Amino acid sequence: MSDTSRSASRNQWRNTDTGYSWCRVTMVLWLLLVTPTVVAQDLITERAVFEDTDAALNFQQVQTKTFTPFSDILSRGYGRSALWIRLRIQPESGEEYMPVILRVRPGYLDEVRLYDPQYQSMGTQVTGDSMPIAGDDYRSLNINLVIPQGDRTRDVWLRIVSSSTRLFEVQALNHRDVLQQDRVQEIPYGIFLAAIGVLALWGAVHWIMRPDRLMLLFTVKEAVALLFMLGYLGYARLLWPSAVTFIQAGQYTDGLLPIYSSVGCLFDYYVLRSFRAHPKGLRVLRGLAILFLVEYGLIGSGHPQQAFMLNGIGLLMVVSLTVLLAISTPDSSKLAPEERPPLSRRSLILLYTLIFLGFMASLLPLFGLTKASFLVFDGFLFHGLVSGLAMLVLMMRRGRENERRLSAAEAAREFAERRAEAEQRQRQDQAQFLTMLTHELKTPLAVVRMVLGSRAPTDQMKYEAERSIIDMHNIIQRCMQVEQLADPVDPDRLHACCIVDELTDLIHSFSQSSRIRLLTVDLPTVVTDTMLLRMIVANLIDNACKYGPEASPVTLRVTPKLSNNQTWICLRVENRPGKTGWPDPSQLFKKFYRSPRAQQYTGSGLGLFLSTQLAQQLGGQLRYRPTDTEIGFDLWIPA
Numbered sequence: 001m002s003d004t005s006r007s008a009s010r011n012q013w014r015n016t017d018t019g020y021s022w023c024r025v026t027m028v029l030w031l032l033l034v035t036p037t038v039v040a041q042d043l044i045t046e047r048a049v050f051e052d053t054d055a056a057l058n059f060q061q062v063q064t065k066t067f068t069p070f071s072d073i074l075s076r077g078y079g080r081s082a083l084w085i086r087l088r089i090q091p092e093s094g095e096e097y098m099p100v101i102l103r104v105r106p107g108y109l110d111e112v113r114l115y116d117p118q119y120q121s122m123g124t125q126v127t128g129d130s131m132p133i134a135g136d137d138y139r140s141l142n143i144n145l146v147i148p149q150g151d152r153t154r155d156v157w158l159r160i161v162s163s164s165t166r167l168f169e170v171q172a173l174n175h176r177d178v179l180q181q182d183r184v185q186e187i188p189y190g191i192f193l194a195a196i197g198v199l200a201l202w203g204a205v206h207w208i209m210r211p212d213r214l215m216l217l218f219t220v221k222e223a224v225a226l227l228f229m230l231g232y233l234g235y236a237r238l239l240w241p242s243a244v245t246f247i248q249a250g251q252y253t254d255g256l257l258p259i260y261s262s263v264g265c266l267f268d269y270y271v272l273r274s275f276r277a278h279p280k281g282l283r284v285l286r287g288l289a290i291l292f293l294v295e296y297g298l299i300g301s302g303h304p305q306q307a308f309m310l311n312g313i314g315l316l317m318v319v320s321l322t323v324l325l326a327i328s329t330p331d332s333s334k335l336a337p338e339e340r341p342p343l344s345r346r347s348l349i350l351l352y353t354l355i356f357l358g359f360m361a362s363l364l365p366l367f368g369l370t371k372a373s374f375l376v377f378d379g380f381l382f383h384g385l386v387s388g389l390a391m392l393v394l395m396m397r398r399g400r401e402n403e404r405r406l407s408a409a410e411a412a413r414e415f416a417e418r419r420a421e422a423e424q425r426q427r428q429d430q431a432q433f434l435t436m437l438t439h440e441l442k443t444p445l446a447v448v449r450m451v452l453g454s455r456a457p458t459d460q461m462k463y464e465a466e467r468s469i470i471d472m473h474n475i476i477q478r479c480m481q482v483e484q485l486a487d488p489v490d491p492d493r494l495h496a497c498c499i500v501d502e503l504t505d506l507i508h509s510f511s512q513s514s515r516i517r518l519l520t521v522d523l524p525t526v527v528t529d530t531m532l533l534r535m536i537v538a539n540l541i542d543n544a545c546k547y548g549p550e551a552s553p554v555t556l557r558v559t560p561k562l563s564n565n566q567t568w569i570c571l572r573v574e575n576r577p578g579k580t581g582w583p584d585p586s587q588l589f590k591k592f593y594r595s596p597r598a599q600q601y602t603g604s605g606l607g608l609f610l611s612t613q614l615a616q617q618l619g620g621q622l623r624y625r626p627t628d629t630e631i632g633f634d635l636w637i638p639a
Contacts, residue, residue, distance in 0.1 A: 043100060043172040045153070046088035049074055055082035055161060059115050059122060062157070073376060076166040077368030078309040085158040089150070089172055096151035101178045103171045104143040106377050107234035108164055108253060114145045115157040121147070123159070129250035133237050138175075140182045141189065141234030149174070163254075163304040165312070165366040167376065189233050192381055196226045199388045206399065214274065217267045218395055222388060224263050228256040229381075254304060261311055262292035265318050271394070275341045275348060278328035285321055288314055312366050319352075319359045326352040342397035351390045444468030496525045499558055499569060506534050507556070512545050519557045524639050526569055532614045533637065536622065537571060539607040540633050544575035548631075552576050560639065567639040568620075574630045582631065588624055611635075 048067035057065075062084050076083060089100065104112055111128040114121050127136050127143055137146040147156060160168065173181065203219030230236045231253030240249045266289040273282055291314055298307035326349045332340045343351075365372035444467075451457050451465035500520050507516045537556070544554040555574040560567060580595050587593045591609045608622075615622040620637035 041092070041173070041177060043089050043091065043149075043174070044087050044170065045090045046086075047071060047074075047170070048086045049076075050084045050086075051076065052082040052084060055080060057082075057084075059157065059159075073167065073169045073365075073372035075365045075368045075370075075372045075376075077366065078165055078305055078312070080305060083160045083166055085160060085170060087156050087158065087170060087172065088153060089147075089156060090153050091149045091151065092174065095174065096149055098149050098174055099146050100149045100172050100174060101138050102145040102147060102156075102158070103140075103173055103178055103181070104145070104158075104160075105169045106167075106232075107142050107237060108162075108232060108250065109143055109160060109168060110162045110164075110250060111160070112143050112145065113159040114147070115159065116147055116154075118150065118154050119148050128162075129234075129237050129253070130248055132242065132245075132248065133240065134242055138178070139238060140178075141185060141238060142182070144178075164308045167365055167368075167372060169377075189235075189381075192385060193226060193229060193233070193235070195385065196222055196229065196388060199392055200226055202392065203395070206395070210399075210402075212402075214267075214270050214398070215395060217263070217270060221263045221267045224256065224260045225388070228253065228260040231256060254299065254308075257308070257311055258292045258295040258299075261315060261318075262289050265289040265292065265314075268318070268322050272322065272325045272329070274398075275326075275329040275343075275345075276335075277325040281321060281325045281328060285318065285325065288318055288321070312363060315359065316363055319356045319363070322352045323349070323356050342401045343394050355390075444472050494527055494529055496527050497530050499523050499526055499571075502530055502534065503537065503556060503558065503571075506537060507541070509538075510541065510545070515545060515551065516541060516554045516556060519555060521559055523558060523560060523569065524567065526637065526639050528618055528637060532618055536611045536614050536618075536635055537573070539611045540573040540635070543607055544573055544631070547580045548575035548578045550578075552578075561636070568636050569639050571635040571637070572625070572632055573635075574627075574632045576630055582626070583624070585624055589622075 046069065048069045050062060050065045050067045052062070065084075067084070067086050074083070074085070087102070091100075092098070102114070108129050110130045111126060113123050114125040115123055116125075125145055127133075127145060129143070133139050136144055138144045145158075158170065160166065171181075200219055200222035203215055203222055207215040207219050231249060236252055237249035240252075265285060269282060269285045269289060272285070292311065295307040295311055298304070298310065326345075329341075329345050329348060331345055341348075361373065362376050362378075364370040365376045447468040448465050451461045454461060457465075500518075500523065503518055503520075507513050507518060510516065541554060541556065548554060552575065555572075557572040557574070559570050559572075561570045562568070583595055584593075589608050589612045591606060593609070612622040615635060615637070618637050620635065623634045623636070625632045625634045
């Protein structure tokens with residue numbers, strides 16, 4: 001297998017492992033959440049139920065009805081009827097004076113009324129989440145009724161009415177066991193609520209740092225989930241202030257259910273849309289998010305049972321539809337790298353499948369369609385925990401991907417800005433070049449035109465015309481040289497040479513060679529590009545002759561130098577200042593720069609700019625080093 005294939009395999013395994021890691025963590029937390037660690041002795045030996053469809057029978061009338069036995073958890077779905085539960089209590093021997101607590105789960109049942117004929121409690125002891133917890137003799141996250149244990153087996157009855165689903169479990173435990181059971185229940189519930197709170201806080205912090213619609217929805221979803229679960233798990237009723245009487249804990253929980261369902265549905269809509277799920281299915285999912293808000297109208301009009309039934313049907317449709325939409329997403333390998341989502345299609349399908357299974361464990365028994373198991377009360381917690389942790393991973397990976405894309409976009413923007421600036425500079429250079437070219441060629445062209453128009457040109461006129469043609473040639477030559485600056489030095493043009501011979505030959509090519517003095521000492525042989533070297537020195541000598549006083553000497557001094565354990569050759573060109581005065585050191589080597597006083601001479605403003613660039617190509621440097629009396633330029637090249 002090639003290195004590329006092995007690397008691709010490792011990346012695929014790493015992505016798969018990341019996709020499954022949150023599943024393993026969630027399953028461990030879920031097992032800790034729902035696995036009972038304490039086995040308590042339930043004093044109920046028989047359970048039976050009778051459904052009063054009109055909710056109109058009294059206790060005496062119910063005694064003549066036939067009760068149907070059931071075990072453990074009873075599930076009768078949604079309905080307006082009252083359920084009468086007959087419980088046969090078998091007391092512990094020797095414990096007849098110890099109270100027994102009827103522990104009813106879940107804690108969101110509206111009303112639970114006790115009938116205990118032996119101890120004259122005939123419907124007067126009543127509790128439920130529609131009533132303040134202050135009237136309960138024993139308070140916990142569940143609904144509790146305290147009865148005497150007695151000294152013999154007896155039957156007690158419960159009348160249960162609820163606007164939500166009629167699904168519940170009843171246990172009869174002694175005080176010691178119920179305390180232990182409640183503590184075992186509170187620990188995982190507390191951990192669950194803390195996890196949801198941390199997720200909401202994490203989302204809020206990241207949204208503040210980098211606002212994003214999906215991150216905002218994630219934060220709102222987790223915050224609403226935390227508020228709803230406080231009511232669903234019984235904390236709201238347990239901690240409800242006694243001074244607040246205009247609304248009870250049950251109404252608080254009922255009011256949060258539609259918006260909790262709607263926000264969760266809307267969040268799934270935007271997540272699946274980012275994965276390019278089927279558009280028609282997404283429209284249905286968005287419609288379901290709006291449908292949940294219709295429940296407020298039903299609750300406000302006095303039809304809470306229809307509202308909660310509609311909510312259950314909507315949730316059943318949502319969790320089924322999200323799995324289908326996850327399956328409809330395209331394979332990320334078929335998308336362009338910048339369009340790939342932060343989670344693989346396989347991981348997305350697995351995520352929504354686990355959410356579906358966890359939800360079904362609680363949702364189907366709500367309708368009485370399947371037998372309820374111990375998962376029924378905590379299946380919604382599984383949904384919240386799985387979706388929260390999985391979406392946390394999704395948000396983190398999405399955040400990293402967004403950071404990567406933002407960095408790439410920022411780099412692209414900076415590159416585009418640099419390119420635009422370069423193009424702007426190029427346009428400015430071109431405009432400046434055309435202005436310079438027009439200005440500098442105007443005078444020599446006028447001279448040539450004058451000489452050509454003269455019937456009897458003198459020798460001086462011919463000399464001026466020839467000089468003008470040379471000036472125009474030099475300007476054009478300088479422009480051509482600037483265009484070639486980007487070309488690297490050809491290694492074939494590097495060869496050993498004698499600096500003195502090259503400079504002597506160069507000086508003889510100048511018309512004013514008599515003004516130029518060459519001062520040298522013994523020099524080593526230099527390996528360089530002689531053409532570039534001659535171009536630099538020619539520019540320096542030409543400027544010295546042009547801008548120095550007429551007939552004044554121009555000195556070319558060549559000496560060896562030692563710097564940083566390397567031998568250099570320093571070529572220094574000196575001349576006295578002429579009519580143009582001293583140059584500006586800060587502008588001297590800039591392209592097209594010419595001193596205001598130098599405008600009387602023909603030039604391109606490219607000589608020194610070109611020379612310093614060519615010096616760098618030779619591995620050297622051109623410096624401006626004036627003295628008190630002379631203008632001087634030092635060219636350093638490696639020996």
